[in-house]
Amino acid sequence: MFAEALSRLPPQPAETQVGEYRQRQSLLTDQLRENDVLVLASPRHAVRSNDVGYPYRTSSDLIYLTGWLESETTYVLRHTSDGWKSCLFVQAKDTLKEIWEGRRPGVEGALSAYAIDEAYSNEELEERLLVWMNDAKRVFHRGGTNTALDSLVESAVRRRDRARQQFGTGPVAVEDPSGLLAELRLRKSTSEIDQLVYASKVASLAHELAMRHSRKGITEYQLQGVIEGFFAYAGTAGWSYPSIVGCGENATILHYKTNSDVCGDDEVILIDAGAEYRGYASDITRSWPISGTFTEAQKEIYEVVLDAQLAGIEACQVGNPYTAPHEAARRVMAEGLIRLGVISQTVEEALDLETGELKRWYMHNTSHWIGLDVHDVGVYKPGGEPRLLEPGMCLTVEPGLYFGAWRPDVKCPKRYANIGIRIEDDILITDDGPVILTDDCPKTIEEIEAIVGNGP
Ligand SMILES: [Mn+2]
Numbered sequence: 001m002f003a004e005a006l007s008r009l010p011p012q013p014a015e016t017q018v019g020e021y022r023q024r025q026s027l028l029t030d031q032l033r034e035n036d037v038l039v040l041a042s043p044r045h046a047v048r049s050n051d052v053g054y055p056y057r058t059s060s061d062l063i064y065l066t067g068w069l070e071s072e073t074t075y076v077l078r079h080t081s082d083g084w085k086s087c088l089f090v091q092a093k094d095t096l097k098e099i100w101e102g103r104r105p106g107v108e109g110a111l112s113a114y115a116i117d118e119a120y121s122n123e124e125l126e127e128r129l130l131v132w133m134n135d136a137k138r139v140f141h142r143g144g145t146n147t148a149l150d151s152l153v154e155s156a157v158r159r160r161d162r163a164r165q166q167f168g169t170g171p172v173a174v175e176d177p178s179g180l181l182a183e184l185r186l187r188k189s190t191s192e193i194d195q196l197v198y199a200s201k202v203a204s205l206a207h208e209l210a211m212r213h214s215r216k217g218i219t220e221y222q223l224q225g226v227i228e229g230f231f232a233y234a235g236t237a238g239w240s241y242p243s244i245v246g247c248g249e250n251a252t253i254l255h256y257k258t259n260s261d262v263c264g265d266d267e268v269i270l271i272d273a274g275a276e277y278r279g280y281a282s283d284i285t286r287s288w289p290i291s292g293t294f295t296e297a298q299k300e301i302y303e304v305v306l307d308a309q310l311a312g313i314e315a316c317q318v319g320n321p322y323t324a325p326h327e328a329a330r331r332v333m334a335e336g337l338i339r340l341g342v343i344s345q346t347v348e349e350a351l352d353l354e355t356g357e358l359k360r361w362y363m364h365n366t367s368h369w370i371g372l373d374v375h376d377v378g379v380y381k382p383g384g385e386p387r388l389l390e391p392g393m394c395l396t397v398e399p400g401l402y403f404g405a406w407r408p409d410v411k412c413p414k415r416y417a418n419i420g421i422r423i424e425d426d427i428l429i430t431d432d433g434p435v436i437l438t439d440d441c442p443k444t445i446e447e448i449e450a451i452v453g454n455g456p
Contacts, residue, residue: 020191060373066116186378284438302445
């Protein structure tokens with residue numbers, strides 16, 4: 001089953017080159033002053049229970065600047081008479097530890113294959129960093145990741161020694177570098193887009209496999225198994241967020257993750273699942289009838305959501321505010337629900353954020369940035385105004401309608417009881433209009449009905 005799907009995937013893209021990491025670092029140092037030091041720590045291992053840890057994934061900022069994926073790492077950017085230096089503090093090689101836990105690139109590995117000028121073992125961190133910080137005026141560091149490092153930075157700022165008092169040396173301010181990095185990460189390079197495309201193609205095929213695998217008596221967790229099995233089979237790191245696999249009324253719960261029910265033959269299943277490839281996320285949602293044929297009522301809602309999604313994608317144009325897809329999708333859904341008799345207000349009334357009825361059935365946003373994080377970084381409203389879309393930005397378009405008959409707060413129209421539909425694609429903004437990265441995934445009613453249940 002997986003081998004045939006795999007044969008339809010393109011080859012895995014080239015890895016991001018060392019030169020590009022250098023370029024990212026220099027875009028960052030362009031915004032720093034010569035007596036600044038920037039310090040980024042990898043997150044610690046999280047314990048799951050007793051001796052077992054959660055699978056490790058380092059910080060997206062570290063991946064962005066270096067491509068280095070190991071834990072127990074501190075990255076430092078500092079200025080010397082020779083210009084800016086990228087330094088990595090890493091776990092030293094240790095044969096005994098490596099026998100148990102796996103090979104380590106060590107200092108030598110960091111220097112040989114990464115965009116790094118200097119590498120040291122973690123044992124040297126405290127001494128070297130204190131010296132470097134003492135020559136700095138500002139330290140760029142975001143606390144909360146590594147408490148030992150937090151105290152080190154704090155002690156460098158607090159220090160009141162003779163030199164500090166006589167010459168005024170030493171850092172006086174700690175600033176958060178996240179905003180600078182977020183602004184860089186918001187616009188994707190060609191190499192980043194290549195990774196996103198691969199993550200998107202894997203997730204598209206995984207959804208198609210789940211459609212083909214749908215049949216009477218199938219369970220949510222079996223379809224989750226198909227999706228996540230293919231994520232692994234295709235060489236990704238697995239999911240980019242826990243898969244949402246909800247059938248019937250579970251499809252009306254936006255972030256349902258229990259995935260434990262048997263699917264009803266007359267129900268629609270909603271699967272929101274994406275893969276992570278070299279740190280880059282995809283994020284796809286499709287909704288389809290388990291039987292392979294939409295009922296008239298399911299079709300009516302599906303068509304409204306699909307029209308809204310297409311209108312949202314069409315609004316993903318350079319120069320439009322990032323809210324344009326949301327506004328377009330909301331309008332189409334308000335019109336659709338008025339047409340279907342679900343809403344008895346005018347379109348403008350239905351869209352009102354306080355009193356409009358649309359938000360009863362559509363209560364979330366339509367878009368978020370996507371990149372190294374599934375909800376990627378980048379300020380949405382710099383200075384209070386919605387960000388205008390630029391080439392290279394990537395965002396999702398994911399309208400949905402959710403008729404939870406279990407909800408006590410609203411009276412669900414009987415005809416649409418427990419229908420939950422969301423349709424989500426990942427979009428790249430270009431000068432030539434929106435490019436749908438997840439375009440391989442079946443989406444129209446005809447495509448879906450032809451595929452569901454039709455496969456190994
Ligand atoms: Mn999403």
